Amino acid sequence: MDILKVLSRGTKKVTNNSQLGVKAAAKLPSAGAKPNPQLFHDEVRGQKRKRKVGDEPEEKDESDLPEVDFFAPKPESKPGNEKKQKVEQTSTPAPVQATKLLTEEQCRQLLKSHRLKITLLSKVEDQSRVKKSKKKKKKVAVEPKKEEKKQLIPQVLETFGELRTSYGISRRVAENLVVQGYREPTEVQMGSLPLLLRPDLALPDEGSLEHGVDFLAVAPTGSGKTISFLIPAVNNIMRRRSEEKLNNIHELEAIIIAPTRELAYQIVNEGRKILQGTSLRIVAMKKGMAVAADKQELSEDSSDESGNESEHEPDSEEERKYQKTKRGTPTKADVLVTTPLLLLNFLNSGSSQAQKVLPTVRDLILDEADVLLDPLFREQTLGIWTACTRPELRVSFWSATMGSNIESLVTERLQQRTESLGTEPKPFVRLVVGLKDTAVPNITHKLTYTASEQGKLLALRQLLRPSSRDESGPPLRPPFLVFTQTIDRATALHEELKYDIPLEAGGSTRIAALHSGLADSARATIMRKFRAGDIWVLITTDVLARGVDFAGVNGVVNFDVPGSSAAYVHRVGRTGRAGREGGVAVTFYTKEDIPFVKMVANVIAASEKQAGKTGDDAGIQKWLLDALPNVAKADRKKLKERGVEARRTGGGTQAKITSRSGFERRKENNKRGAIAASKKRRDEPSDDSGDEDEWGGLDD
Ligand SMILES: Nc1ncnc2c1ncn2[C@@H]1O[C@H](COP(=O)(O)OP(=O)(O)OP(=O)(O)O)[C@@H](O)[C@H]1O
Numbered sequence: 001m002d003i004l005k006v007l008s009r010g011t012k013k014v015t016n017n018s019q020l021g022v023k024a025a026a027k028l029p030s031a032g033a034k035p036n037p038q039l040f041h042d043e044v045r046g047q048k049r050k051r052k053v054g055d056e057p058e059e060k061d062e063s064d065l066p067e068v069d070f071f072a073p074k075p076e077s078k079p080g081n082e083k084k085q086k087v088e089q090t091s092t093p094a095p096v097q098a099t100k101l102l103t104e105e106q107c108r109q110l111l112k113s114h115r116l117k118i119t120l121l122s123k124v125e126d127q128s129r130v131k132k133s134k135k136k137k138k139k140v141a142v143e144p145k146k147e148e149k150k151q152l153i154p155q156v157l158e159t160f161g162e163l164r165t166s167y168g169i170s171r172r173v174a175e176n177l178v179v180q181g182y183r184e185p186t187e188v189q190m191g192s193l194p195l196l197l198r199p200d201l202a203l204p205d206e207g208s209l210e211h212g213v214d215f216l217a218v219a220p221t222g223s224g225k226t227i228s229f230l231i232p233a234v235n236n237i238m239r240r241r242s243e244e245k246l247n248n249i250h251e252l253e254a255i256i257i258a259p260t261r262e263l264a265y266q267i268v269n270e271g272r273k274i275l276q277g278t279s280l281r282i283v284a285m286k287k288g289m290a291v292a293a294d295k296q297e298l299s300e301d302s303s304d305e306s307g308n309e310s311e312h313e314p315d316s317e318e319e320r321k322y323q324k325t326k327r328g329t330p331t332k333a334d335v336l337v338t339t340p341l342l343l344l345n346f347l348n349s350g351s352s353q354a355q356k357v358l359p360t361v362r363d364l365i366l367d368e369a370d371v372l373l374d375p376l377f378r379e380q381t382l383g384i385w386t387a388c389t390r391p392e393l394r395v396s397f398w399s400a401t402m403g404s405n406i407e408s409l410v411t412e413r414l415q416q417r418t419e420s421l422g423t424e425p426k427p428f429v430r431l432v433v434g435l436k437d438t439a440v441p442n443i444t445h446k447l448t449y450t451a452s453e454q455g456k457l458l459a460l461r462q463l464l465r466p467s468s469r470d471e472s473g474p475p476l477r478p479p480f481l482v483f484t485q486t487i488d489r490a491t492a493l494h495e496e497l498k499y500d501i502p503l504e505a506g507g508s509t510r511i512a513a514l515h516s517g518l519a520d521s522a523r524a525t526i527m528r529k530f531r532a533g534d535i536w537v538l539i540t541t542d543v544l545a546r547g548v549d550f551a552g553v554n555g556v557v558n559f560d561v562p563g564s565s566a567a568y569v570h571r572v573g574r575t576g577r578a579g580r581e582g583g584v585a586v587t588f589y590t591k592e593d594i595p596f597v598k599m600v601a602n603v604i605a606a607s608e609k610q611a612g613k614t615g616d617d618a619g620i621q622k623w624l625l626d627a628l629p630n631v632a633k634a635d636r637k638k639l640k641e642r643g644v645e646a647r648r649t650g651g652g653t654q655a656k657i658t659s660r661s662g663f664e665r666r667k668e669n670n671k672r673g674a675i676a677a678s679k680k681r682r683d684e685p686s687d688d689s690g691d692e693d694e695w696g697g698l699d700d
Contacts, residue, residue, distance in 0.1 A: 037186045037579040039220060039434070039442065040115040100166040101155055101201065110156040115434050116191045120150040120206075121216070121411055122428040152429065154202040155194040157185050167197040169235045172277045180273055182227070186579070187433040188219035189228050195429060196232035196396070206427055211392040212236075214414055214426050216369070216407065219433035221400045221440060221573020222549065222580075226270050229256070229365045229396060234271070234280055236363065237334055250281055250332035252292050254363035255388070257340055257381060259371045261520065262527055263547040264337045267367065271335060283331055285338030290346065292330040293356035293387075340372060340380035347387050361388045368546045369397035370406045370566065385413070391423040400573060401438060401566035434610065438565050438603050441610035443576040443583035445619050447601060449590070456559060456588040457496065463557065463586070464500050464537065476555040476584050478510075478536035483571050485560035485643040487515040487541055493559060494539045501536070513539040545570045551577055558587035558600075560647060564640045565599040592646055596639050598628040 102110070111118065157163065160182060164174045185193070192215065194202035199209040219225055233254040241249070258264045264284050271282035285291070336343070347356045364385060366372045372381040385395065397410055411428060418425040434441075450456045463476045484490045494513035501510040512535045514526045529535045531550060538544075539559075545567060553575045562568040568587070575583030589597050604620045613619075631639070642648065 036184060037224065038114065038184060039187060039223065039579055040113070042113050042115065100162060102158070104153050107153050107156050110158065110190070111153065114156075114187045114190060116156070116187055117432045118152045118154060118191055118195075119430045119432075120152055120427055121407070121430050122414065122425070152203065152206075154191075157190045157193045160185055163193065163197070163231070167194060167201070168239070169197065169231065170238050170278065173231065173235060173238075173274055176274050176276050177227075177231075179276075186219075186224040188217055188223050188225055188431065191431045191433070192217055192228045193231060195431075196229075197235060203427075208424075209427070211424070211426055212394045214394060214428040215396040216402065216410065216428070216430045217396070217398050217433075218402045218431070219398075219400065221570060222577030223400075223433065224578065225367070225398045226267060226547075226549075227274065229367070229398060230267070230271050230274055233335060233363050233365060234275060234278075234282075237280060238278070248279065250334055251360050252333055252336055252358065253360060254335040254365065255343070255358070255361050255384065256335065256337045256365040256367060257343070257372055257384060258337065258367045259339065259377060259546055260516075260543055260548075261339055262523065262544065263367065264339055265524070265527075266547070266549060267337045271337070280334045281332055282335040282337065283333035285336055285342045285346070287342065287345075290330045291333060291336055291343075291358075292360065293347065293358055340377050340384060344380045344383045347383065355383070355387055357387045357389045358384075359389050362390055362393060364388050364393055364395045366395070366397045368399050369410075370399045370402050371546060373397075373406050373409055382413070391421045392426075394426070401569055403566075438569055439607040439610050440569055440572050440576065440585070440603070441607045442579060442581045443572060443585055443607075445572070445604040445607060446584065446586045447597070447604060447620065447624075448586055448588050450588055452590060456590065457493075459588060460493075460497070460557060460559060461500060464497070476557065476586060479530065479533065479550070479553055480537060480555035480557060481544065481550075481553060481571075481574055482537060482539045482557045482559050483545065483562070484539060484541060485563075485647050487517045489560065489647065490515050490539050490541050491517075497537070497539070506534075506536075509534070510536045511539065512537075514544060515541045516543045542567060542571070544574070548574065549577055550574060551580075553577075553583070555584040555586065558585070561587060561589050561593045561596055561600060561644065563643050564636065565603045567640075568600050568603050592644055595629055595635060596631055596644070598625075598631055599636070601625055601628055 110116075155166075157167075160174070160177055163169045163177070164171065195213060196215060199206075199213050203209060203213075217225060217228065219228075233256070237253045241247070256264075256267055258267055268282055268284045275282055347358075350356070366381065371377060395410075395414065397406075407430070414428055415425075448459060450459055460482065463480075482493065484493055490513045494511060497511055498508040501507055512526045512529070514523055514530075518526075526535065526538070530538050533552070542563075545562075547570075556572045556575050558568070558571060562571055572583075572585035575585065587600055589600075601620050601624065605618070605625055608614070608618045608620060638645075
């Protein structure tokens with residue numbers, strides 16, 4: 001038996017499709033392109049019904065599924081094509097056909113059908129109510145009282161074709177989207193692209209929108225937020241340069257901040273695909289790199305940087321080469337993607353006490369904005385925001401989860417900025433996709449109780465063994481991610497499981513751990529191997545919980561309960577991307593976790609409700625929800641900051657993940673492999689650990 005096949009596809013052919021878990025199993029999320037990436041299409045009066053959450057696309061017999069196809073590559077342009085294509089220096093805006101615009105009623109119906117809600121969060125007060133500062137009169141943005149917040153009915157993007165015909169995006173960018181295989185816009189793209197590309201067309205009744213809008217978007221994980229902010233960012237640069245006849249220049253006009261390097265590199269890659277054949281450059285910020293900041297500051301600074309070589313050791317060969325050739329010279333970039341600290345370090349570097357500023361930046365984009373504005377990153381993020389001194393700066397905030405505290409913080413900051421700069425305030429618009437922001441409706445959720453830490457380990461081992469998967473619950477097929485609470489636990493779990501995959505299937509090379517304690521180059525290598533399908537089980541911490549897109553991940557295991565409902569949403573949102581169904585999320589909990597599990601259970605219940613799963617279909621039964629204690633506010637805060645205390649390093653037996661020594665396990669594994677090879681057994685080796693009694697089972 002081909003072990004690769006076994007591990008990838010499970011052992012039993014599914015016959016009874018009526019079972020929930022089996023249904024999920026029959027649809028392999030990695031099995032190629034998703035026909036419709038949209039999550040919602042409710043029936044609205046007078047509109048043709050296309051699809052509803054919970055509706056199953058045509059059933060396929062499992063035997064029809066393609067062979068291992070972990071990461072379903074999107075169609076790429078043929079190598080060499082890009083060279084043949086003429087580089088588009090600037091965008092030639094397509095003539096906008098006003099006739100293409102939808103009526104207000106059509107927009108209203110589309111918004112309703114796709115569960116999109118767009119609200120004006122702040123507005124320019126009319127003259128009679130304008131606040132007047134003591135020094136000089138000026139208009140300010142005022143946050144309307146709750147009941148005043150106005151629902152907007154802007155233009156909605158029905159097809160990607162309209163990007164060119166109605167919103168005048170660059171021909172090359174439009175073609176690149178087609179090459180990427182994007183056929184239908186997702187909900188967040190439907191709502192955000194018109195507003196960000198042509199606010200004057202999207203919101204004709206909202207007065208002067210010359211400088212666009214500030215924007216906050218809350219949309220499910222994997223719903224395509226990245227291109228929602230990338231397309232307007234690059235197109236606005238192209239359009240302006242075309243209008244001002246500025247050819248062949250590179251000027252930093254857009255900055256995208258992301259909380260982790262992995263996410264930053266991923267955004268750069270997406271950006272490069274969109275920019276192929278254009279003259280624009282999207283660049284990832286690196287240690288020691290200089291970008292075009294305020295010129296005076298920069299010239300002072302270049303000399304200093306070159307004299308300070310030993311300050312930060314470059315991590316990778318690539319970085320070393322980069323620093324050797326480019327140190328001190330501003331990198332030519334039009335769009336910069338960075339983690340907050342990297343850019344802030346650059347802004348604060350140099351001999352001068354004063355922070356450098358970024359006067360050319362017109363777009364500031366915060367991806368995973370709730371984390372970037374959480375106390376951990378807040379000062380760094382706000383530092384960059386302050387450095388973007390252009391008065392008409394547009395700021396946008398994106399995440400699958402956005403607490404009301406973050407929304408208030410952002411509204412306040414935008415107001416303060418307008419006041420301090422004395423500029424014309426811009427409308428601040430919020431877009432929400434879905435009925436509830438804390439839900440992941442298109443995957444199967446499982447909450448699994450085990451009596452002890454050892455029980456969790458056994459349960460996870462069970463998931464690694466295809467022979468023991470049965471039809472009572474959704475099998476978890478590689479590739480999958482395993483989340484732990486701390487770096488130490490990720491490392492220990494990796495050590496523990498390293499030899500669990502049979503040698504003939506690749507053995508220990510199939511399992512890896514990725515966390516922030518590793519060097520950049522090691523992290524990049526692991527990411528590459530996981531994306532390529534060489535690594536099947538990736539043990540990690542919350543460093544990979546946000547934004548990272550692995551199209552073919554079949555499942556997520558929360559080995560340790562997440563620290564908040566938002567953390568749960570983001571972790572499990574690594575599977576079931578772009579509307580794909582069939583992903584599975586398993587969360588283990590022990591009695592120590594019971595005080596905190598309600599947060600997770602609530603998200604699962606909300607997700608199942610959105611997906612139309614009720615009664616026996618639901619993974620979370622009402623009795624369990626009722627039985628679990630509510631989490632006190634103080635405990636929630638502590639949990640979010642520190643996780644379950646007992647599992648922190650040195651916190652007693654629960655901090656440890658161990659059974660036998662690596663040597664013992666390797667020996668055992670080799671023995672198993674040898675037996676398997678000699679007998680040419682087609683089945684998995686029988687379980688000889690002898691400790692299966694502690695296995696709590698998926699359906700506990
Ligand atoms: N219109 C579309 N049609 C098909 N696939 C799409 C579309 N838009 C985006 N995708 C794909 O969906 C996947 C998820 O997109 P993306 O990473 O932007 O999601 P996200 O909303 O940012 O998720 P997260 O909240 O987890 O960061 C990517 O692989 C992307 O290429």
